[in-house]
Every structure is written in C-alpha cells, then in structure tokens.
Amino acid sequence: MHSILKTSLAALTAAGIATSAHAEAHALSGDLKIISDMSNPAPRAVIEGLVADFGEMHPDLNIELTVVDREAWKTQIRNALGANPPDVVNWYAANRMGPYVEAGLFEDISDMYENGDLPGLESVKGAMTLDGKQWGVPYTYYQWGIYYREDIFNELGLSEPATFEEELANCEKIVASGRACYAIGTKFLWTAGGWFDYLNMRTNGFDFHMQLARGEVEWTDDRVRETFANWRKIIDMGGYIADHQSYSWQEALNFMTDGEAAAYLIGNFAVPPLREAGLTDDQIDFYQFPTIADVPQGEDAPTDTFHIPSGAANKDNARAFLQFVTSAEVQTAINGGDALGQLPVNAESSVDADEFLEQGFEMLSNNAQGGVAQFFDRDFPAEMASVGMEGLQEFMVFPDNLDDILERLEDARQRIYQ
Amino acid sequence: MSFTSTSAPPVERGWYKRNEIAITPWLFLFPAMLFFAVYVIIPIGQSFWISFHQWDGLGEATWVGTDNYERLLTDDRKFTTSFWNNLKWLVLYLLAIPMGLFISLFLNQTVFGIRLYKSLFFFPFVISQVVVGLVFSWFYLPREGLLNAVLALFGAGPVNILGDPTMATYGIIAAGLWPQTAYCMILYLTGLNAVDPEQVEAARLDGARGWKMLWFVILPQLKPATFIAFVVTIIGALRSFDLISVMTNGGPFGSTRVLSFYMFEESLSEFGFRMGYGAAIAVVLFFIMLGFIVYFLWSMYQDEKGGH
DSSP: OHHHHHHHHHHHHHHHHHHGGGTTTSOOOEEEEEEEOOOSHHHHHHHHHHHHHHHHHOTTEEEEEEEOOHHHHHHHHHHHHHSSOOSEEEEESGGGGHHHHHTTOBOOOHHHHHTTSSTTOGGGGGGGEETTEEOOEEEEEOOEEEEEEHHHHHHTTOOOOSBHHHHHHHHHHHHHTTOEEEOOOOTTSHHHHHHHHHHHHHHHOHHHHHHHHTTOSOTTOHHHHHHHHHHHHHHHTTOBOTTGGGOOHHHHHHHHHTTSEEEEEEEGGGHHHHHHTTOOTTTEEEEOOOBOSSSOOEEEOOEEEEEOBTTOSOHHHHHHHHHHHHSHHHHHHHTSTTTTOSBOSSTTSOOOSOHHHHHHHHHHHHSOTTEEEOOHHHHSOHHHHHHHHHHHHHHHHOGGGHHHHHHHHHHHHHHHOO | OOOOOSSSOTTSOOHHHHTHHHHHHHHHHHHHHHHHIIIIIHHHHHHHHHTTEEOOSSSOOEEOTTHHHHHHHHSOHHHHHHHHHHHHHHHHHTTHHHHHHHHHHHHOSOOTTHHHHHHHHHHHHHSOHHHHHHHHHHHTOTTTOHHHHHHHHTTOOOOOGGGOTTTHHHHHHHHHHHHHHHHHHHHHHHHHHTSOHHHHHHHHHTTOOHHHIIIIIIHHHTHHHHHHHHHHHHHHHHTTHHHHHHHTTTOSTTTTOOHHHHHHHHHTSTTOOOHHHHHHHHHHHHHHHHHHHHHHHHHHHHHHHHHO
C-alpha cells in the first residue's frame, strides 16, 4: 500500500502543478462525474445549484450529477469507490475517512493545500488530515451545543449556566416543575455519543478525549469513570426524557416543542425543524456546554466533505470543482440561511446573519481553545464507534451496568486498535 | 457435433441424435444449474473462504485461520444473544400454525360476504413487512401508542415494549405473527377445500364431533397443508431481518439482534467493516438452516416413497 501511495503522490504533484494552479481561469472540457449524498431538500438544491454554476463557468464541461440518499450512501460508498468510480464524492472528515484512505481509495490532495490552491482553508486542514496528508476538502460544518427553550428558562427564572454545578441546579428546578431537562432520542444511538463527547471533553479535556479515540487510553481508566459519574448525576435526577431509547432525534424534538423538555444537546441542524414546529427565535436560544473541570473547552463541530476517488478518470476537473466549492464567495453563498444554514469552512467567507450561526461561529472561533472534535462516530474508528454508542445508550437506561459496559468496550478496544 | 454431410446417405446418425435421450434433460437443466452455481453454490464457497480471513471489504484480506469462529463461539455475547433470539423466533413463530388453523376453521363456512372476511384476514400478508413493522412500532409507542391506551383503560401501567431489552424481541415476534398467521390460514383454507366430505359424513354417523372430529378426521387430511405451513413458518422465522431493522434496528443495546441482522451489522452496515467475521456468522446460520433443509428434504422424500 505504501508504494501505491507514493507513486500516486508523485503522479499527483506532477499533474497538480500543471493544471490546478490556474484551473479556474481556464475553461475546462471533458467530463465530470459527481455522486453526492446531499439528498435532503435544502442540500439538494445547493448541490444542484453548484453544478449549474460550475457548468456555466465551463460550458464545454459535461457534468453528470447523481444524488444518492444520505443514509444509503453510508453503505453504498464502498461499491461506488471500487470499480469505475466517479470523479467527486461526498463523505465525512476525520476517522470516518480512515477505511477508504487505508485502502487507497481516496486521492491524496496535500499538494493543493501546499501550493495555495485552497486559500482560507488552513484552519480546517486538520480535520482532513490522516497520516500527515490531506484527503479531501470540507464544504460545511456546524456547531453542537445546548439549544434550550428561552421562555421556559424565563418562566422558571433560570439563566444560561456556565458551570456544571449551575447546570445541575437549573436541572433540579426544571425537574421540579414537572419537565425533563433534556430531550434526546437514542434509538439510532449516535445522539448519546454527543453527550459522551461533551462530558468527557469537559471532565478530562480535549486531548484526553482524542487519546481515547485513538485507543491510547483504557476504557476502564478512572478518568473515563469520572466522566460517567458526572453523566450519572443527570441521569439519576431524572434529567432525560423517559423512554428515549424508542425515539429518533427528530421524534424527540416534539418533547421540546411541546414544552415537556427544556433543552436539547444537538447540532445546529435541529434549528430548522424547531422553527418549522412553530417555535419563534424568542423561544429558542443556544448556549455552549458548561465547563466541568478546569480544562480548555473542546467542541464538536462535524464537517462534511468532498473527495476525489483515487480511481477517478477526470481528476483535474475534480480538483477544479473542489477549488470552486471551497472558494470564499461560494462558501458564503451555500452556507447561508436560505441554503444549508450552516457555517462556511473558508476563513474569508462571511457567516449568515442568524442568531444561532453567529453564536456558533463566535463560540468555535473564540471559545474552543481545547480544540475542535468531529463527533463520536467520526473521531473513533467505525467499529469502536458502533460498539461504544451501544454501550452509551445502555448506560443511559441502566446506569448500574456501567462496569459491564466498560469491560465490553475495553475488550473491543484491545481487539480493534491492535 | 460431427460433420455429417447432407449428400451422404444417412448411415451414421449425428452424435447428438444418437445421445438425444441422455443429453436433452441436461440441456434443459443447464441454465438452471448455471445460475444456481453462480448465485448460490459459488457464493456459499466464497463465504466459507472469507470467513477464514480478516478483511474490511476494501483492502487486502489476511488469513486468520479459525480465529473468527473461535471468537464467535467462545466469547462473543452479541452472538449468544442473537443465537438465543433466533431460537425464540423459531419456537414462537410456530404459533402461527395453530392460530392460522383456528381462523381457517372459523372462516370455512358459507355465509354472506365470507369472501370479504377472508380477504380481510389475508390482508396483513399482502402488505409489506416494512409496513407491518411501522404499524406495530406505532402501536407499541410508549406514550401515544394504542397498546398503552388500551392498557390504561384497564388501569395497567404504561409499558415500553420495544424499549425494554427483556420484552422487545417478543414484541417483534408478535408483529411477525400477524402476517404469518394469515399465511397459514390461507394454506389451511385451501387444504380444507380438499377434505373429503364423505369421510366427514361417515365420521359423523359414527358419532364423532367437536375435538374428536378435528383431531382424528380433519387434521390427518390436512397433513400436507400442515407440512407446508411448517416449512414456510420456519423459513419466515429465519428471515426475520426486515421487521427487526424497521422496529428496533437491533436495539435497545442489541437485545433484539438475530444472526442475520448481526451478520449484516458486522459486515455491511454503516460501521461494519468486518467481512470475515460477518461471513463466519453467515456460515453458522447456513448450518442451522441446513439442518432444517435436510429435514424437509428427507420428509418429502419419505412422502414420495410412501406415495408410490
């Protein structure tokens, strides 16, 4: 595998210097085959718009766009990258790229970052890096944090908590008022991963969390137990809605819109459905996950990406498209409130004037000194993530099973990272 | 093919003509055998082969011998859970047979509109398993679900069947029984049409009625229908994948997995990159199925022998 990487790297640098430096200025010709997983209504309009604009810039280019269902793509990508792959595909940053990078299926595009083809992407480069090389470009990301019912907080006289003690004190009052503090739907497991990410990053710090993700720390470590002990405080006071293992994250939103739960730790993608459910911006607000120990705050900000399969036929065109998508103007446009409604990856882009995007951008730029993580299922290797999230869900329902769960996870860790 | 010229006297017939009787059946069998080999036999062999490797489905496979099986059979709790769930499915799914028989006896009469009633009872088998799964998961919903509404009428507390690891599997089996009972019912209804009225008449003259009539006169005549119902129910229990996927996705905490779902999860799902391990599960499942298949074939063979 090593030699494949080396040769492809050499071939790439040669091709890269020749074409990509001024690719945007030259009109491209030939074909460009894109398979995208942006299948939800708003993202679909975005990718279709991107293809239309890119086609207008290069009239001789024949672009073929296939939009695949986002969930289905998670399993289909393997087949798509194998024989006769497209030129551009969607995927996710960090360790989620791992299996495809190791198998040599993603193109190494480190040279594009090095020779200045991707201005403004320096800060997000890390999420695209594995083995010291970059394997794709991001096109959007979003913050995680606690979205809460401002009107309920006002009614109970609560304010945004900054520390975990304040958080717990708030929660006690919310529970006393007959509500649950947090809505969550763990049927598909990953939402529990968000809670673990934050509790662990706040209890033990970002670096420890990443060590755990890399398999360098035992799951039975006392520091991990401390994270779970903090988590248990919320579980024991009845902080979470009942029967959350039966709901998806969307179904659990109802608890928040009905006022039965006061807050929800979730990504910014939850804001549009909350607004559609009739909540006004006066009723919802956002705060950063409170601090627990005295460690620099780490944040979850999952990044969605574009990649070039290593077997692509039109790599030069694909590179030009990646450049186009990440350019400052395009980033501003596609991440606006009327499009994706998320954060642009290019430092020179502007964030849309939206209460939540502005707060999120501010938080990630100034208040995430610990570092920015992707998300439990993107930072941990695939197998560890799936075993792990199942254990986290079990812990949330039966916290007494903790020892058993941790032993199981430790067993999985020893097998997976060997 | 030999070259027989048309002008020469036909002293010697063509090779095909000479062997026609022996060859023709094989010619007719050939397409089926080819497809059976390509789509069934060879993949089975490949699964066996992959199960001795560690492979993520993308890169190179490494030979690990029987490691996968050792892990599977010694210390894999997910496998144990899945295996026991498979057994629960096999045993409880058989309830569809007596239930189907009962409904078919009940519907086997001539009253006005009986065809409509029959088709209503058959309806659940016609709709997709995915729809059945969705309907039942709404029925079981912890707060809004119809089940809890009914229970509340009797003052019983709310239950979250699909969220409780001890009950979830039974909840899914109950959902599966709904269409499966309809299937068994239609098999018995056709069987009942073939019951000899003279035997029933004769039995009646001898004073047989009620359970005795059913047990000694009707049921023996329904034996072929019972056999088919048994076969389709066992097969149905072993392919319970779709209901589980729709209703619980294997959860809560993996308590509703069966072997086929576990196999899918390990090798083909979003986070599944263990092709070798998945293949090993597939092989185990294959041997379990093989047991039933051999039994079915054997009893069919016995029947054939008895018939002639």
